[in-house]
Amino acid sequence: MEIVTFVLIGTVIAILIYGVLIYNNLVRLKHDVSKAWSNIDVLLKQRHDELPKLVETCKQYMKFEQETLEKVMLARSAVSRALSQGDVAAVGAAESQMRLGLGNLFAVAENYPDLKANETFLHLQSRITGLENSIADRREFYNESVNINNVRIEQFPDLILAKQFGFKPAELLEFDETELKDVDMGALFS
Template identity: 65%
Template sequence: MLVFSAVFFGIIALLIIYVIVTYNGLVSLKHNTAKAWSNIDVLLKQRHDELPKLVEVCKQYMQFEQTTLEKVIQARAGIASAQEHGDIKALGAAETQLRQGLSGLFAVAEAYPELKANQSFQQLQQRITALENDIAFRREFYNESANQNNIRIEQFPDLIIARLSNFQAFDLLEFSETETQDVDVESLFNA
């Protein structure tokens, strides 16, 4: 009888330890994913603050390229709206629109030697390019964190604890095939 009680309480203790470790692991994944999203948010805010400066410098030289500048401005507004609403799918679309707009802006800038030589333009272009690279890295990190969270809350037996504790899956930041295609720089020069 004593052996049976010891085995019974040992199994209960192991089960409690398993639940605690699993729950803490799920909490850690949830917070790492939220942190990854916050890191993207910070970089988007920095880029959001830099874009008006770039557009203003370009306006001084590119009086006839208003549509190119307007695309960048509209994409910037779309990103701000998606961030405000926490809409990851809309953010992906707006990000792609902005990336294409910036590629177009930098390509069109090639036709303006004074603009290309402008130190402010060069610094802003380098800063925005660096931010774009950082954002791409953070997107990848966010998607990895979200994917780890989503896998863990669907695996048995962790899914039991996840469902009892109401852990939710995170949306991945995805882009459609058309959004990930290379920008046709030649068409930008002919536009």
């Protein structure tokens, strides 16, 4: 065999190894996006399991604040529907409504000193606040994973293998305009 043949075989092997590395990285990124979404899903389920307990505790103290409680429960249902349908955009919109409802619920609690002093309410409020912070962190991680995935499947030479093997861009979890605005604390307490 001539040296040209060895060079040609070496080049083909190097290209194949490089292609396998690209493919494996694309698969890892796709699964990172799925894992990030699953992490959000777990936290949302935890919040939705604890939310009825908070609402029930509040109901014991507030009979005439039904509208606020109903909005929270409707938003909870909307999130559950969106999650079961796998609709990322709808989850983002429903989550915005949920956060507003929870803000209103906590604002209503400000008007009830007995409720604010109730140990169960304080524990649940603390737990939901912690879950909200965790969800915000997971949302950021999910969107970062989606962004990395989407950039990689559009970059050369990765896009060649991405198109060949059907890698699709993932959808960012975006927020409603109301989620991006500052909270009007005066409106929450009126």
